[in-house]
Amino acid sequence: MNTPTNSAAAAMTAWEDLVSTALVGTDRRPLPDPPGTAGRTAAARTGGPAAASHVAGHAADPATELLERAAVRTVRARAGQRLRAGEALEAAPAEDRPAVSRAAADRLARILGGERPRLLAEWLETAAGRGHRLAPHLLPELLDHAARDRSIRPHLGVLAGHRGRWLAGLNPAWSFLLEEATAAGPSPEVWELGTSGDRRVHLSTLRAADPAAARELLAATWEQESPGDRAAFLELLAERLSPGDEPFLEAALDDRRREVRHQAADLLTRLPGSRLARRMAERVSRRFAVADGKIHVDPPFECDAEMERDGVRAKPPHGTGERSWWLQQLVARTPLGVWSDLLGRPPGELVRMEVVDWGREVMAGWVRAAVLQGDPVWARELFDWDPLADLLAVLPREEQGAVAARFVRSHGLDGQLIMVLGGAAAPWGPELSKAVLQKIVELSGTQPWNLGELSRLAGERVDPALYGLAERLSPEPPVQEVAALLRFRDDMLKELR
Structure with missing residues (x-):
């Protein structure tokens, strides 16, 4: 008699045989005999086609037989689990926000089913912005979708409601929802006890109302925050950025996490009078000059520790030379107001001047600087030179439409x-x-x-x-x-x- 262990091993071997046959095809590998039928199958083979057709469990088509056996084994595996002692689940908490209308829920189901799928983000953003919650029957499918698509998760923090978080606590694949913002309003309790998403909303709201208070609140808990939260919180300081933020951001340049250091450097680059901005201006002043109506450049030969601290990454991407990479970053992190003083030309002339040997790197750095610093003057001039979506997005909203319309008509x-x-x-x-x-x-x-x-x-x-x-x-x-x-x-x- 087979022991339970031997039975399990035999079942696993039989399943592996089926998988192997499926991978190579039944026309290249014979279908394995079902367990316990080897003798009868051999006898049938000696009896010719008529006998073979009577062998138990064999379909006329080997491929069909393989699929049938796989289906049977799958059902056996699922149904054969031993019962375990457990505790009854607590009911999901009652909801405190209204669900979307039946018509809106039906339309979301159609979108999830493949009708106009690119509108999913707009539906979710609109519904979340109006304080709705999802119909319960849509939660599992949408949470599965969000497990694959991170971009829609922030909207689900509000839309999933209490039932969504209850479900997320039961399924590890949906646990991401427990870190997203809920509909909770800002309060001291939220900052102390809320999810990462709720705390981001709290800090963002406070930053808009009282920038200094938001910075001081973050500084008070900075050492206790996780590296991921530090980078996310630091990004929120871009709202109402001021010279008063410089000491905190300068200290963040020494953070252990690279993402935090680079976020701090990005923000300091947007402060023209910051110490980082002055250090960058001093670096480029030694490497740029105008002669004979051309811009001459001498890129750095090394990336020292001070440059790395100021946000210059030492290791270039694959296929990019080191000096080229370092030069692009120096230009990108230099305040754009420096260039007219240094080279004696307005932005419109500078972007059209010849740059000896290093033109591609300098222009790429200026484009990055215009986007990073949100400078519409440089963005406008650079867009005429190289129409890029990022440059268009820097322009005031009313100007974007006019510039894009001209481009559409001429392109x-x-x-x-x-x-x-x-x-x-x-x-x-x-x-x-x-x-x-x-x-x-x-x-x-x-x-x-x-x-x-x-x-x-x-x-x-x-x-x-x-x-x-x-x-x-x-x-x-x-x-x-x-x-x-x-x-x-x-x-x-x-x-x-």
Whole structure:
């Protein structure tokens, strides 16, 4: 008689045999005999096809037989678990916020089911912003989705409600939810006892109202915070950044965590009068000069400890030279106001001057500096030189639409156009919306196969209330697809009000 241990080993071996056969295919590897049928199978083989067809458990098609056996073994494995003693679960806490409407829940189910899936983030953000919670039956699927997609997790902290957190406590795969912000309002208790998400919301709210108090609150618990929380909290100090923050940020340059050090360096770079800014200005002053109407550069030959402390990473990415990498970072971390004084030219002239030997690195550094420091003057000049979505996003919102609209009208349909439009804040204003819709109309007759991404982007970024304008603009299918997407979004937002 087989012992339980031997039975388990035999079952595992039989399962491994099935898996091996499935991997190579039943046409290349014979289907293994079911346990206990080896003698009968051998006898059947000697009796020819008629006898073989009567062997118990064998289907006419070996592949079908393999799948059937796998299904049976799966059911046996799941059903054969031994009973364990346990305790009854506590009921989920009662909810204190209203659920979304039935129509809104049904639309979310359709989105999760594959209809307009790119609108999921907009649905979640809108619902969370209005203080709703999800219908309970949607929680498991959405939590599974968030386990794979981190970008939607912050919205779920509010939308999942008490039941969602109760479920997250039962399933380790959903435990991320326990760190996201809830709908709890700012309070001293939240800072002491709240989740990481609640504490971020508390600090952000306090920073907007009283920047110094927020910084002092963070400084008081700084040493006790986890490295991940320190980096996340430090990022919030970008709101209402001032010279009063410099001593705290300067001390953070010596933090053990690299992400914290670089976040501190990024913030100090945005303070033109900071000690870090002055150190960077002194470094580039020794390495840049203008002669014969050209910019001459002498990149550093080493990245010393002081440069690393100020946010310059020593190890370059694969395929980038060390001097090239260090130069880009020096330029990116130097206050943009330094360059006109150092080189004697306004930004518009500097970005058009020839840079001897190191032009690519200097321009890349200036682009990074314009984005990091949020400088619209430099962003405007650099966008004319190299249209990038990040540069467009630096411009004031009302200017973004005008600049993007001009680019749409003068540029062909390619990947760069799509990238630039991705930098324009949504919803697009009338000028940009009309420019994009007109571009779709123009290309409908010549490149209809190439309009898919542009049509989807327009449907997601144009004000959904303009669906009627799109419907009347042209009967061409790409335009009507934009109109249909806009109508879908308009209905979706109305259901969430």
